[in-house]
Amino acid sequence: MRWRLLTLLLAALLITACSQQQSARTSSSVTPVFAFTEAVVGPNRIALGLVRDGSPVNDPGAKIHLRFFDLNDTSAPVKIETDAIYYGQGLPAAVYVAYPTFDRAGNWGIEVQTTLSGQSEPSVARLRLEVKERSDVPNVGDRAISVKTLTVRDVPDPSHLSSGRVEDLSMYQISLDEALKNGKPTALLFATPAYCRTAVCAPSLSVMQQLQKIYGDRINFIHVEVFRHPFRESFEAQTAVFQKLAQEGRPPRPEERNVGLSDPMIAWGLQSEPWLFLIDANGVIVARYEGGITREEMTPALENLIAGKPPLGGG
Numbered sequence: 001m002r003w004r005l006l007t008l009l010l011a012a013l014l015i016t017a018c019s020q021q022q023s024a025r026t027s028s029s030v031t032p033v034f035a036f037t038e039a040v041v042g043p044n045r046i047a048l049g050l051v052r053d054g055s056p057v058n059d060p061g062a063k064i065h066l067r068f069f070d071l072n073d074t075s076a077p078v079k080i081e082t083d084a085i086y087y088g089q090g091l092p093a094a095v096y097v098a099y100p101t102f103d104r105a106g107n108w109g110i111e112v113q114t115t116l117s118g119q120s121e122p123s124v125a126r127l128r129l130e131v132k133e134r135s136d137v138p139n140v141g142d143r144a145i146s147v148k149t150l151t152v153r154d155v156p157d158p159s160h161l162s163s164g165r166v167e168d169l170s171m172y173q174i175s176l177d178e179a180l181k182n183g184k185p186t187a188l189l190f191a192t193p194a195y196c197r198t199a200v201c202a203p204s205l206s207v208m209q210q211l212q213k214i215y216g217d218r219i220n221f222i223h224v225e226v227f228r229h230p231f232r233e234s235f236e237a238q239t240a241v242f243q244k245l246a247q248e249g250r251p252p253r254p255e256e257r258n259v260g261l262s263d264p265m266i267a268w269g270l271q272s273e274p275w276l277f278l279i280d281a282n283g284v285i286v287a288r289y290e291g292g293i294t295r296e297e298m299t300p301a302l303e304n305l306i307a308g309k310p311p312l313g314g315g
Contacts, residue, residue: 030057030123032064032112035095036290037272040135041105043312047095047291048084050114056093060086061117064096069109071128079103087294090203095292099312105133137269140286140312144186144279147267149176149224162223163231164193164202170212171205171223176264179220180283185305187211187219190265191274192226195235200292201226201274207295208276211302218306224264226273234260278302278311287311 035047048064050057064084070076080100088094102108108129115122138145150161151172158166166172171189179186189208191201205223212221227234238260245252258266268275278287278301287301287310301311 029053030114030116030125032114032125032127034127034129035292038136039102039108039129039131040139041102041131041133043099043101043140043310045287045289045312046084046098046100046110048097048112049093049095050116052116057116058088058091058094059116060088060094062086062094062096063113063115063122065113065122066098066100067111067113068100068102069111070104071107071109072104079108085297087292087297089294089296090207091292091294092199092203097297102131105131107131137275138277138285138288140288142285144176144180144188144277144283144285145267146177146180146283147264149222149264151175160229162193162205162225163195163227163235164205168209170209170216171221174220174222176222176224179222180279182220183281185219185281186222186277186279187302187305188222188224188277188279189274190224190226190268190270190276192231192235195227195231196273198273198291204274204276204293207293207298210295211298215302215306219302225262226265226270227260228262236260278305280305280308 029052031051032048033051035049036045039046050059050062066082066084067078068080070079073079082098082100084096084098086094087097108131110127110129112125112127113122114125151174152158152161152169155161158169161172176186176188187208189205191205193202193205196202208221208223225231227238241252241256241259245256257271272290274291276289276293277285280286286305304311
């Protein structure tokens with residue numbers, strides 16, 4: 001049901017996973033929502049958005065404590081316990097991120113304790129999460145899919161490279177298939193600045209352009225547009241398919257699934273945006289980030305990528 005996720009926009013915040021089911025709350029003042037589409041066995045980036053009184057929250061002082069329960073293993077009441085880190089700098093609404101590692105597939109429960117600035121007592125919510133054995137899209141440990149991506153050498157007009165204003169060409173200098181052979185790690189961003197259903201593509205692209213100026217001599221930085229050129233027509237074609245599917249109440253047929261998407265999006269099997277993949281010098285994916293990213297989260301991750309350390313979590 002991943003196609004449905006693209007039709008959902010929560011107060012211009014983020015996409016919500018199909019597996020999310022809020023089972024109980026002791027307080028209705030703050031509602032956590034998933035800002036990712038899947039969790040898998042192994043390391044994960046669990047991003048949550050917060051909604052209060054129908055509006056997204058961006059509170060740097062919020063304290064978010066998470067407790068993870070394996071619902072198939074009653075012998076261990078709490079399998080993972082951690083705090084979520086605030087990353088909302090430059091985003092329309094904050095995400096609060098934790099980096100748990102799940103040891104097996106199945107149904108997991110998450111208790112979310114949220115204390116906003118000025119509150120003395122936390123709001124408590126319980127969410128249900130399906131952890132998959134394998135990812136629907138390329139995951140940590142997989143080899144990056146070698147595919148041609150557009151560069152300044154391929155198009156006569158730079159405006160064909162991105163749906164946003166193309167003033168910085170730094171992320172269109174090398175194709176992914178070339179980057180995977182030049183001995184440097186790669187930061188690969190799939191985003192559509194002008195037609196982003198999650199409202200965080202343009203801020204994420206801006207973050208990566210800033211970091212390219214710092215790390216561009218040591219890392220390949222590549223931006224891939226989500227839609228085919230002409231972008232508006234492709235976006236409208238996709239939207240028409242979504243509307244038809246919603247009216248008919250069915251999932252997409254194979255020929256409908258990739259309408260309007262660029263060739264690299266199709267090759268990588270992506271159905272949502274934005275996605276950032278960090279790929280090591282050997283061509284192996286070492287971290288992935290779905291949804292909005294910030295400079296504060298990505299700077300230590302890129303430092304670790306250069307050093308050959310696991311980037312996820314930046315630690």
